[in-house]
Amino acid sequence: MAEACRVRRMKLGSQGLEVSAQGLGCMGLSAFYGAPKPETDSIPLLHHAIRSGVNFLDTSDVYGPETNELLLGKALKDEGIREKVELATKFGNTCTDGKFEVRGDPAFVRTACEASLKRLDVPCIDLYYQHRVDTRVPIEITMGELKKLVEEGKIKYIGLCEASASTIRRAHAVHPITAVQLEWSLWTRDAEEEIVPTCRELGIGIVAYGPLGRGFFAAGPKLVEKFGNNDSRKAHPRFQPENLDHNKILYEKVSAMSEKKGCTPAQLALAWLHHQGDDVCPIPGTTKIENFNQNIGALSVKLTPEEMSELDSISQPEFVKGERYTSMVLTFKNSDTPPLSSWKAA
Template sequence: MDGVGRMKLGSQGLEVSRQGLGCMGMSSAYGPPKPECEMIALIHHAIDSGITFFDSSDIYGPFTNEILLGKALEGKREKVKFATKFGISFADGKVDVRGDPGYVRAACESSLKRLQMDCIDLYYQHRIDTRIPIEVTMGELKKLVQEGKIKYIGLSEASASTIRRAHAVHPITAVQLEWSLWTRDVEEDIVPTCRELGIGIVAYSPLGRGFFSSGAKLVENMSDDDFRKFLPRFQPENLEHNNHIFERVNEMATRKGCTSSQLALAWVHHQGSDVCPIPGTTKIENLNQNIGALSVKLTSEEMAELESLAFADAFKGERYGASFSSWTWRKSETPDLSSWKDE
């Protein structure tokens, strides 16, 4: 029985499960890639449990996560909505963010091949290329919609002004952003802009990159190639302070009869009917626990108590280190558009 339920994401007709599954950790970033057979079993369990919204990117792996999802969703494509992203390149050993039309098209066609799909449901620009007017990138994405290669367009980590400009070219269905008890800066400007324009909100890392599952203990079990080890909030000078907040959230969860991660995830679910969190996991038991967060009901008093513990600047440390400054929400530049018009 599907206890997850459905929701409308954005204003263009996309319908997804109320909670999605972020798939990055299956293939990259959080330690070594996980066994393919186990991840396919996890994805099938998610579908059977009512999770039918899956989130990937060409950079996860790179490329291997899309290949994995293509295999896992074979024969189940009609049951799910699938999102992937373009825009981050690791060519020649360096990170580059790209939004030029040729790259957009090549990235989309390569993703379709890896996924063994004819069409991508939701295609995000993963990061904003500040060298290219967003209108130019959106122009190519609009063509891909018209050609039937993608159904809906999304942006990830975009500023409010960039979202407005993009939406003027072609409706944006969803904006993906980091939103959790320990990342709340989007509430000031970006979330209100999305709501004004009727754009759905997809919250990634709703569990604080796993922090709300076990607090500081999480770091003890990280492998050497887990990129969270290098994030400021997990550094010793910040971790002790942040763990004190986790302990208070955990105490509240104990009183509620749920886990700390369920409480943190329930808080995101309570932000509104236009918000779809996409917690990632590689374990069926954690997936089941995340689904259980949908049953955790919070009163306005409990929401206020949580927000008094985890207010906007409560946690120490930036979301990303200095070397990843380009990975936080960014504003597109506005050079002379005439030089980009089709000849």
Template structure:
């Protein structure tokens, strides 16, 4: 996402393609994009980067469902939109099949069975290999999985965003669904702390995030300070420590830290060698417990999993 949008202006295409190539040659096998990143331009970027035989070396995930109407975000999961979005993404990616295709957000006007029904058809047609949901609650996950098996659920999960642990993680493990944590480094905060704001672009959407508002940031900086102290003891960076904590959640957890810088990518890879004891895991969690952190985890909480219930299938009129 950050290569093309949201975290400031788009980065130079040539540089980003080199970074993607370096990631693949280092051993990364999973690339995550969405039609809303840019919008659209990130899918074009991934498509270009995978030319020359690299496509077969990676699993590509994309997403649909978030569109912009008159500058306002709209979520759609109706069958016609699902199909049109998939076919458009295939063209931009220049691929015959998307390995993992997510509903980026849940359309609460459409029964999840209807959205999943169209995704199932796309699988049967060979346009999509596996299906996932992003920011869906436990009930929605169960209903969706009953229509067609879900391969992954993508949720925000990090030291200070742990609201999924009580319901979402258990239901995913019960049903055998993988978990893909986004923003595992706290949207960059665990890497740089308040310094990340020093050279931040005016159009970086993190400036509007509740946890980064002055009245909350002044308090939340203590989380970073404690993280940094433990990182010094462990001989790693704060970002590596935060990412290692996610890696220790289980083999069914595949975090997707984003970066636009080679040095940060190398740090992320280095997190795999950071080992944590149960006592250290508990200590880390105490730094950013729900009663410690101030501010919501997202600026659009209305579209997160806690508000993702959809109507019953019996209410749907095509």
């Protein structure tokens, strides 16, 4: 099995941000994947990650909601820790009285940023993403307010999540985009066709969320047996019985390859992403220190061109059944915004 290793650094984007080559997605500590984990477990995990060299922590105001940012704010209070971390958070997704809404209007952008700064208890956010694109607001309007926040010193770098190629281009023309966060893994490869090439053309870093297929490549099909009532993955199409029986074939092939390679399936899945290029930073999440150690061990897994070709071959879209979300309206496929000329400020 590949051992945990010291985490190397990489440049994310073209504006100067430098992060660990693998980050830590913090969502699962507070939301969506079951009951929130106690601080007595979560804060030691965060401190262990930072000591291990993972300096790129990913959160959002909607995780909890809000409790994940509060957790990170508390974890970063220990002396000397904040200076070691590149902190990324997001805005744009809201849920009020059970109604989900995406917002990118200037007033909301500013209000959301001020609230995140307060919860995180920091004077500046290192990387601030628009979590999902508001298709009612021209992206130039949203970016204009984010640019002001950069100029005011409240955020350092700007990112987008699940944005289309045209949205990325329009946003980047207003202010340089440092990173685009997208779902990318051995069972989610739709961004490779247009989004990844666009990011590379513009010098934008790529942050891969869900790099382990939401836990699928760590635990395999048996993962569904551990889903609690409040685990959002229960509703995901790929975990439904009619699709899971098919998708487990992919896991079995990855598992067989990893056994020959002397690593775990999770490490092999992460290594495949690391070998996509020096501009790709996966952010796997976990709630356990031992799983974290295993994940960063992926950095020492070296794949030959032949092994990459084999992984590419077995993970073609036709070998995966089910959409990656219950509703695909929240992905780059439906994230174009109106032209700037259509905007009338309230």
